[in-house]
Amino acid sequence: MAKLPASISDLVAQFGPHLKSEPAGGWTTRGEPDRIVPTHCCFCGQQCGIQLKVKDEKIVGFEPWEEFPFNKGKLCPKGVKRYMQDEHPDRLLTPLIRTEANGFQPIDWDTALDRTAREIQRIQSAYGRDAFAVLTGASLTNEKAYLMGKFARVAVRTANIDYNGRLCMVSAGAASKKILGIDRSANPWSDIPKAKVILVAGANIAECAPITTDYLWQARENGAKLIVIDPRLTPIARTADLFIPVRSGGDIGVFYGMLHVMVQRGWINREFIAAHTTGWGAVEAIVERYTPEYAATVASVPASMIVRAAEMWGPADTSFLLHARGIEHHSKGVENCMAAINLVVATGRIGREGCGYAMITGQGNGQGAREQGQKCDQLPGARDIENPAHREYIAGVWGVDESTIPNTGLSAVPLLEAIHDGRIKGLLLLCFNPAVSLPDGDFVREALGRLEFFTVIDFFMSETARYADLVLPGSLMEEDEGTTTNVEGRVIHHRQVVQPPEGARQDWRIICALAQRLGAGDKFQYQSSRDIFEELRIASKGGVADYAGITWERIDREMGVCWPCPSLDHPGTPRLYEGWEFGHPDGKAHFQPADWRPAAEEPDADYPIVLTTGRVVSQYLSGTQTRRIGALVDQYPQPQCEIHPRLAESLGIVDGDFVRVESRRGAIVVRAQVVRTIRPDTVFIPYHWPLDRSANTCTIRAIDPVSKIPEFKICAVRVSRAPAPSGDIAALETAAGGIR
Numbered sequence: 199m200a201k202l203p204a205s206i207s208d209l210v211a212q213f214g215p216h217l218k219s220e221p222a223g224g225w226t227t228r229g230e231p232d233r234i235v236p237t238h239c240c241f242c243g244q245q246c247g248i249q250l251k252v253k254d255e256k257i258v259g260f261e262p263w264e265e266f267p268f269n270k271g272k273l274c275p276k277g278v279k280r281y282m283q284d285e286h287p288d289r290l291l292t293p294l295i296r297t298e299a300n301g302f303q304p305i306d307w308d309t310a311l312d313r314t315a316r317e318i319q320r321i322q323s324a325y326g327r328d329a330f331a332v333l334t335g336a337s338l339t340n341e342k343a344y345l346m347g348k349f350a351r352v353a354v355r356t357a358n359i360d361y362n363g364r365l366c367m368v369s370a371g372a373a374s375k376k377i378l379g380i381d382r383s384a385n386p387w388s389d390i391p392k393a394k395v396i397l398v399a400g401a402n403i404a405e406c407a408p409i410t411t412d413y414l415w416q417a418r419e420n421g422a423k424l425i426v427i428d429p430r431l432t433p434i435a436r437t438a439d440l441f442i443p444v445r446s447g448g449d450i451g452v453f454y455g456m457l458h459v460m461v462q463r464g465w466i467n468r469e470f471i472a473a474h475t476t477g478w479g480a481v482e483a484i485v486e487r488y489t490p491e492y493a494a495t496v497a498s499v500p501a502s503m504i505v506r507a508a509e510m511w512g513p514a515d516t517s518f519l520l521h522a523r524g525i526e527h528h529s530k531g532v533e534n535c536m537a538a539i540n541l542v543v544a545t546g547r548i549g550r551e552g553c554g555y556a557m558i559t560g561q562g563n564g565q566g567a568r569e570q571g572q573k574c575d576q577l578p579g580a581r582d583i584e585n586p587a588h589r590e591y592i593a594g595v596w597g598v599d600e601s602t603i604p605n606t607g608l609s610a611v612p613l614l615e616a617i618h619d620g621r622i623k624g625l626l627l628l629c630f631n632p633a634v635s636l637p638d639g640d641f642v643r644e645a646l647g648r649l650e651f652f653t654v655i656d657f658f659m660s661e662t663a664r665y666a667d668l669v670l671p672g673s674l675m676e677e678d679e680g681t682t683t684n685v686e687g688r689v690i691h692h693r694q695v696v697q698p699p700e701g702a703r704q705d706w707r708i709i710c711a712l713a714q715r716l717g718a719g720d721k722f723q724y725q726s727s728r729d730i731f732e733e734l735r736i737a738s739k740g741g742v743a744d745y746a747g748i749t750w751e752r753i754d755r756e757m758g759v760c761w762p763c764p765s766l767d768h769p770g771t772p773r774l775y776e777g778w779e780f781g782h783p784d785g786k787a788h789f790q791p792a793d794w795r796p797a798a799e800e801p802d803a804d805y806p807i808v809l810t811t812g813r814v815v816s817q818y819l820s821g822t823q824t825r826r827i828g829a830l831v832d833q834y835p836q837p838q839c840e841i842h843p844r845l846a847e848s849l850g851i852v853d854g855d856f857v858r859v860e861s862r863r864g865a866i867v868v869r870a871q872v873v874r875t876i877r878p879d880t881v882f883i884p885y886h887w888p889l890d891r892s893a894n895t896c897t898i899r900a901i902d903p904v905s906k907i908p909e910f911k912i913c914a915v916r917v918s919r920a921p922a923p924s925g926d927i928a929a930l931e932t933a934a935g936g937i938r
Contacts (some may be wrong), residue, residue: 284674
């Protein structure tokens, strides 16, 4: 295997000279654009509307799209700069093959595709069909997500396909499905300003979903009270009426402590519970133990805060609960989310204007990508791959025998473990960067190095792609056409803005070409991404996530359509559960008992500090795109370790020092940022950087038993003052910018 950059100094030496280069064509184009194309941002689950300017078939800027109802022209820093990756000099423009002597070298497309198909067939012939796996992304269009699920099961015929949404929304989705019957936020964002009290749990809204902040401000202007639960005093928490600095992993203590007080004071809706729910008795029995005093020990906050939260939430006329990764990224993430939903359902404040519940989707198509069948346990329309009727229907759509569709495969983390121990020998990966984004990074990178054959499809050479045998240049969002589904469940249209550059290909065309070589070409005879969407509509029909009544023309006319939408004359469903009809066959919400339990790894004498991870406003996921945009890098050039002054003083650390953060799995060295906005027993490091700056070098591979989501939000570490890393850290800090 060719040598990989193992340190900051190696990275500077290899890439530093290129990081600030002008792209081909430059950014100095002047004059009126040739056209302005309304489309959507490629980042985060909000999927804000944006108009891209095109000059000489290059994207040269943007204009606000004020007519689009979700963001009404507003954009965050990433949205403003997103177009600047399009002409980046790092763009992959030819297939590359790894050579032992000279690293990656260009090859032609037919040779690359033929080699990939032969290796899939060789590995499956030698080791079995499931020895070859497929990993994909949640930022794909619905069309590509659908295609990848079909490709894995029809062309490759492997059970082992999963996606990086496994790191994002699956705990929230599983909890919502268990209690409410449907994996989707219950309300449109337009309901938020109508709520009288809003509870935000584990969601750094101002940095991770900035446009949602505007909806909270509208609510505040209407007199709403805001409660924020988080281990960090995030920007939105600084403006809250009540901020509860919960210990990471202790959120159930707050939810059930509140519910205990509400039961005692008569602030639950027993009439609603009796008529429209099941299972309340089991939940009430658990909640009875969560006195404010006991709940305070679980949450590690004063009991008075929990009582005050109940006094604000309990008697309100209307309310809205929002949560995100802070309560989801746990080995008990599903239980955390169920406790939050139990709190909502106990009031009966759901399914009507201004009353609701929503999970803030993180990735670009985090909602839609988990509905189209690329999860290891799912078929299109959010169907269950183990359900005989669901399997039979999809087999009919695909024109295959039901018995040929594989059963449930491995989710992302167990899949990498299977690679590590030799059960999986080959991998095809599309727009996923597990070398940076999966926990226990050294283990993951070691696993990737053990593959017999590995092909990556991407538009930049990610850290993961450096382990590949073949790298195929795919397409950016604006170089193809398709749909995504935003945080509200609104299906929207991404228009093609420009063609892929010469040498690159649209992702769906690459997959169809591979299917042809694998002998399944008759099942993949698409002439456009619209053809894929039309088949998706049929495949989703009758499923929970029913897109049958949604067309591209209708999306354009109505500025998006919310599923379920079973027919062309159906209006779509912006607000679920109106009339208190829930998604279960009996029409009721099903309370689910959930009790607190410790994290997989709690602090101890050797590793006494909690590490939690998350995003910063200028970066996105593993940073493959945003770390190439100079203005975004300038905003937050390097990862820093947020540490409370009290903890810093006890360790002899001052602001700007280098610190070594070490877990049982690995260690990184980053600069300390001494702040009063974090608990004294906790440190925070953002996860967007690779190699010896990767927070996921320290995180743990423990996963939730239901959702299989990793426990990114708590592991045990020790922190110490450290010398500057070997090599020229200053060079990287000044050279790490991308296109400006």
